[in-house]
Amino acid sequence: MLPVEHLHLEHVLQTVSALESVVLRSFGPEGGQVLFTRDTGQAMLSRSGTTILTALRLEHPLARMVVECVLKHSAVTGDGSKTFILLLASLLRVIHTAACKVPNVSHTYNSREAAVASTARRLTKKLLTFALEELDDIIAMGVVPYGGCLQREDFTATTHSQTNNPCIQKLLASFFYSRLGQTHCDFFSHLTSEVLNNWKLQNEHPSISLNFIKDNLPALLTPVSGFPISCSRLIEGQVIHRDFATPCPLRSQQPVKAVVLTGFLQPKVLCAGEVLELGCGGQGIDEKSRKERSIVQFSAWTERALECAIAHLQSLGVSVVLSSAKQSAAVLALAAQAEICIVECVDEDELSLFAHLSGASPVTDCLMIEPDNVATLTFCQSILLGAHRYVHIAFHDSDKRLMVKPCGIIICGVGEGQTDQYICSFHDAIRMLFSTWKPIGVTATTASKQTSNESKPSQTQSQIPNLSPSQQCLIEPGCVVPAGGTFEFLLHHALIKHGHSRLVMDDTYLDIFTVSQLLANALLSVPRHVYSHSPRHFLQTHAGLVNEQKHNDIPEQNLQGGVSNKPCCREIDIPSKVFMLGFGLESVSCKYQLLLAVLQCVSSLLQMDSVLHIHTTLHKGSKGLANISWECTKAEVEE
Structure with missing residues (x-):
């Protein structure tokens, strides 16, 4: 029992x-x-x-x-x-x-x-x-x-004009005070205001900018342990949290062209349903010799195809390839000879943010790259943050991109636990601001009050198209x-x-x-x-x-x-x-x-x-735990 x-x-x-x-x-x-x-x-x-x-x-x-x-x-x-x-x-x-x-x-x-x-x-x-x-x-x-x-002016005002945005500063300062104490609340409120000012979308509601920052914050934040919190700052462009897999030549004064590759640079050999057959040769050649000859021929073909792919990148002026996959040693060797920098195993969130800011569409096949898939960067270079080396890029000004000032956020802390705590507080501050500016919809009872001709009081806001904007939002953003x-x-x-x-x-x-x-x-x-x-x-x-x-x-x-x-x-x-x-x-x-x-x-x-x-006993997929005791609650059946 x-x-x-x-x-x-x-x-x-x-x-x-x-x-x-x-x-x-x-x-x-x-x-x-x-x-x-x-x-x-x-x-x-x-x-x-x-x-x-x-x-x-x-x-x-x-x-x-x-x-x-x-x-x-x-x-x-x-x-x-x-x-x-x-x-x-x-x-x-x-x-x-x-x-x-x-x-x-x-x-x-x-x-x-x-x-x-x-x-x-x-x-x-x-x-x-x-x-x-x-x-x-x-x-x-x-x-x-x-x-x-x-007001929108308060939301997007610069941090140096304290007299123009006292409300947003007090809102952020009180939030960080409850999380980090009095010592660091002012510093983080200023840093958050700078982020909002750089990532503001012109002529758009603040909730749209906040939603964009909230969704892309993991790709924007870079934790750095071993430094005081005062070293936290904004950095121009975007930080890719990977290092170059090939040597990066210095290009100080020239724009850099980059492409996002969501697959392998090695050309595809087989399509779906195809089978590679080895052993085509004369009747007088034994089976082992035919296979060895076929393998040599196949390796030569793949090498020529890879050289064609590298040549295609060079013809487009591409010097940087951001890849979500790990490339082979042959790809890295040929890319290094062609002075093409490859950054492999890049996170999908970072690639998505790069494509959004640069306006270049990612590709899966290197032979299908077109000029529209190539992004122009101001620079692409290595950057040392703490004990890690990353890739630092800056976007070339273009009217096709969003009218923002792309910047990464570097959060520093003396220890790893403190750095994680600061990052979590920054995440929560953005969520709080987004909830503050997100309109609260009309309730069911209010909808029935405002639409006296309707007989059902359980209608939602999407079912009431005739309401005015002031009626659709009781608590204003x-x-x-x-x-x-x-x-x-x-x-x-x-x-x-x-x-x-x-x-x-x-x-x-x-x-x-x-x-x-x-x-x-x-x-x-x-x-x-x-x-x-x-x-x-x-x-x-x-x-x-x-x-x-x-x-x-x-x-x-x-x-x-x-x-x-x-x-x-x-x-x-x-x-x-x-x-x-x-x-x-x-x-x-x-x-x-x-x-x-x-x-x-x-x-x-x-x-x-x-x-x-x-x-x-938990299932094998339960994060490696097994044979633990636990309790479950039993809900009472309502009458």
């Missing part, structure tokens, strides 16, 4: 609380760094929530499930891993408190636990439904008007609010007001009032931890924001499609105490997606009924 562990709400809360106690050590402005010691003796310091949670050796399946949810959310938005755990624990506490208030159906322990679990599931389901249908409206009315909106709990304070007050207004209208909205109160109470846990070392600032900031909301209250009749008429792009000047503490800015879109992810995680956790402890 397999051992079965029955799960209760208290067990889930204990598991999440254990994770909460870990991330609290590095949360907030007073949070420190966590020291990791690996089995090899290597030590590493980090403030990153994803790094901390990934390094934990978790045995309980619920803990692993929570960490997996956090990592999936962080992979999309790049931010909010520690806040995810704090909100999750706070929501479980308020749900547990509310569920325990239900009258007992029996005096037995099992019946009480079942009643609490059933009530908790119902509350979680109502919370998730409420968030999916009405939360974006509440944020648009109660949070967005009290923040600001980043680029919306930010001051950090330090401002979003949670504003949304807390907006939720309480929304719940009371619905309850006054009709008693049937009691469920909305209840879930609004639960979510509002859970949100306050984040600023409480932010101001844990200064409770007086917590009370002052909360009171100041509530007074600001009451003074600038927006009547519901002045709202059109859930978007306030009050401009959200005004100067961010509240609350003054938040700016005095120097918290910076936070993305409204990332916060909204964080709340939805946390509520979905709570819903999944409370559906678990029991854990079966089993032992099994």
Whole structure:
């Protein structure tokens, strides 16, 4: 009989609380760094929530499930891993408190636990439904008007003009502060701004440029260990993370022509379905002699074909070949004699970026190369970065290419672990900016409100072509609010007001009032931890924001499609105490997606009924692991 562990709400809360106690050590402005010691003796310091949670050796399946949810959310938005755990624990506490208030159906322990679990599931389901249908409206009315909106000029301004782009600098600085600490946050915010300025696409929305950088970031980044972080910089052109397989002659003043080859330079001998037959000769020659003669003839033919391919490259003026495959020794020898540089085993992402920036299409057969497949480079030379030698290229100016300034990003760190940490933070910063500028679509409930003639409220944005641009996007791209709990304070007050207004209208909205109160109470846990070392600032900031909301209250009749008429792009000047503490800015879109992810995680956790402890042998394809014990969760069947 397999051992079965029955799960209760208290067990889930204990598991999440254990994770909460870990991330609290590095949360907030007073949070420190966590020291990791690996089995090899290597030590590493980090403030990153994803790094901390990934390094934990978790045995309980619920803990692993929570960490997996956090990592999936962080992979999309790049931010909010520690806040995810704090909100999750706070929501479980308020749900547990509310569920325990239900009258007992029996005096037995099992019946009480079942009643609490059933009530908790119902509350979680109502919370998730409420968030999916009405939360974006509440944020648009109660949070967005009290923040600001980043402009395209702020996004693409140069880093030296601090007075022209204070918002983007504060947004990046607050992000890197939570990851790398106060020492390096300003340096990385400047470096990120330079990357955005060089890779901006003219007359395009910032989300397009950010999406391009996000997709090609592995090919743009070059880690260099053994140097201080101050050596990190941008480098012109592109760095191919391979070295020359043939000697590279110096060409300082002349343009270089290159071609991308996705196959072998050796010409194809056989086509699909063909068979090479050996042994064609006279009747008086024995079998061994016929085969040897045929092999010699075949080798001579392939050598002549290879010479023709090299001659074809020379006729086109090609002096550099970027290949995704490893070439033969004969190819490298003939290429060296012809002074053609070959870079072999180049990553596909780097070849794709090179083809996109140069405008030259890759080819698979060297004999099919045409002038359109040849790219013109300013230079192509070796570069030594740390202990590795790479290929450094610069693109020739052309109107056919994108109007950008191609540049690679060199990230330096004293140790390999620190370098990886800086690169992960840079990745997450780009994801955060992309999530900030990515428009949030209209919800199902809002769509039904705006299209009163439609009878089905579950239509998606793609099915509603008649909506205006302002109606299709409730939370405008680029919306930010001051950090330090401002979003949670504003949304807390907006939720309480929304719940009371619905309850006054009709008693049937009691469920909305209840879930609004639960979510509002859970949100306050984040600023409480932010101001844990200064409770007086917590009370002052909360009171100041509530007074600001009451003074600038927006009547519901002045709202059109859930978007306030009050401009959200005004100067961010509240609350003054938040700016005095120097918290910076936070993305409204990332916060909204964080709340939805946390509520979905709570819903999944409370559906678990029991854990079966089993032992099994993994398949051979499971990364070499075998004979390990593991636990699987069993979902309770809904009624």
